[in-house]
Amino acid sequence: MKYQSKKKALILLADGTIFHGKSVGNKEGTAFGEVCFNTGMTGYQEIFTDPSYFGQLMVTTNAHIGNYGTNTDEVESDSVKIAGLICRNFSYQYSRPLADASLEEFLDHGKLFAISDVDTRALVGYIRDNGAMNAVISTDVENIEHLKEKLKEVPSMEGLELASKVSANETYFYGDESATYKIAALDIGIKKNILRNLAKRNAYIKVFPYNASFEELSAWSPDAYFISNGPGDPEPLIDAIAAAKAIIETNKPLFGICLGHQVIALANGVSTYKMHNGHRGINHPVLNLGTGKGEITSQNHGFAINREETEANELLEITHVHLNDHTVAGIKMKGKDVFSVQYHPEASPGPNDADYLFDDFFKLIEKNTKEIAKV
Template sequence: MKYETRKKAFILLADGTIFYGKAVGNKEGSAFGEVCFNTGMTGYEEIFTDPSYHGQIMVATSAHIGNYGISHEEIESEGIKISGLVVRNFSYHYSRPAADGSLEEFLDKNNLLAISDVDTRALVIYIRENGAMNAVISTEVDNIQELKKQLADFPKMDGLELASKVSTTEPYFYGNENAKYKISALDLGIKKNILRRLAERDCYVKVFPYNSSFSDLKSFNPDGYFISNGPGDPQPLKGAIEVVKTILNKELPMFGICLGHQMLALANGISTYKMHNGHRGINHPVMNLLTGKGEITSQNHGFAINREEAEANPDIEITHIHLNDNTAAGIRMKNKPAFSVQYHPEASPGPHDASYLFDQFIDNIEKYKTQTV
């Protein structure tokens, strides 16, 4: 597509700030969401299809997006989950032989509005300094005042329950039914690569909707319980918190990732809060306090648990901290086989430094089996 034929577009932030650009492809209109940015240099396809990003307008800090196309093997859920996309340079042509098609085709198929030619460096600096906020991207350049009114009424992420928007509506199975271990997974917005990592460790997984009860999960007669990642504010998920409380009361093996990490904290009376910007990228440094080793991790979250409350809780041990801001990045129960991390050990995209956590989950299951024989 020639640059001259592309429509003018812009991103309007909730505080009235505007950054201008051009529309990607032929799609027109407006898209609302909370604006955030991801610092990963690769992995845009996995980011766009990660259910944890539901309701967010993604700003890519990498200067070129779309240059290696799309591969169906790298999709993390059924379709795109972000609300809109903002980039510096959009690549209409791709060069990876293994790609199944272009990013433009993928966006069109998923009816996603995207804009390019935005000064994303200036935009990211502005968001970083002023905090995450709602925004709208649009090609309606003559309708800015009306969009400002609509943006003012758009729901804020703080207090917003979104797991119901991305969770499965019916239970389903993943892996080999003859596997050694059976896992019940509560789907708050689960990524496919989490299921792949469990299946690689000889697990047969039954995935349950976000509003399932403990009795539902128990009906699979699992060896362990998994609480998934997901979007939105963790505090409204009262049902999931009660499920985790029951798992803890029965002292069953449990592993939580991201939103699942926050569920474990809330189940122990540890509060959560909305961060100024959150952590989103594939190069976040984490310190494992148990081993003294550093890890480079993949992260995507806008909420965090209260570290001071976690440190004061006699039943909780902080196992990992984020080295950029010292937030709690991992916790475990001192006397129960339950633990969680705020980041994504399954990666996709990202490094595999933390994949050992899935092995730790299996080790906990084996120890539990030994103790209960």
């Protein structure tokens, strides 16, 4: 062990429950956010840099975190996005030849406070029973009452708009300018691997900030539109919902992932709700209702769309269902080239179970561009 004497730390939940641990790297610190857990055995670097996790204290259920280090090519955004890290055993040493830094160095660079030596099984069990809630992790273990007062000031994730915190400030391009297709992507927390998956299928992507209007998106004359994943409650995203409504009217292809899926549902009058503890992991089973096949998926969301309202909506069809709790995992619009999923096909945990979704998107683009060319 690199650090023989580690500072005492605690996790204080909003309901007053306390769990104990030690600070990683013998550092002092305090971090606030909504506590949630991810069940993935690998992929911690991708999790920590995923914009969808902005504002959350991440509990990793795998017993060892950091054992394979980090690699600069395995980030999903330009910085660490989680609010803090909670783990059982933190590995200061790493053994992967492809790694270029330790996890401790990676977190130090991102100025992220982390604690270890936590009974994560007990903590995760508590969250499962009592739901995701705000919490604070801190080495200020002697001032619990002060931490409680500060914790009361942290806003609830329900009703919280966070896309503006992680979206690009200005438009930018990704891919080969000479590619066959042009896609306008609305960035409400987009992951780099989504852009890679679009670009490698012969697309040139123009990425727009979270509050871009339909007029701004369409002025580029794209062949299709994409609405990304992202953090927070979808209902405050008024601009994105308005843009989705206008895109749908164009009859051009539209694909949404995760938060983008929820935005498309809201554009069709279907409400969303905050889940008890959300879906976060890389082994979530989803049933494709069209093919009857199961898919192993990567998921990260704390909100979902209302299933009863979706079933009653004459414009929508449920295409995918989560097999653990039967929540809606995918929809498409009847008579429109519009579809979305509540999971991350670009994360490839299956590893290739959901790759077809990108292929389906490009089949729609190809079909649509041919139809336009005939007119």
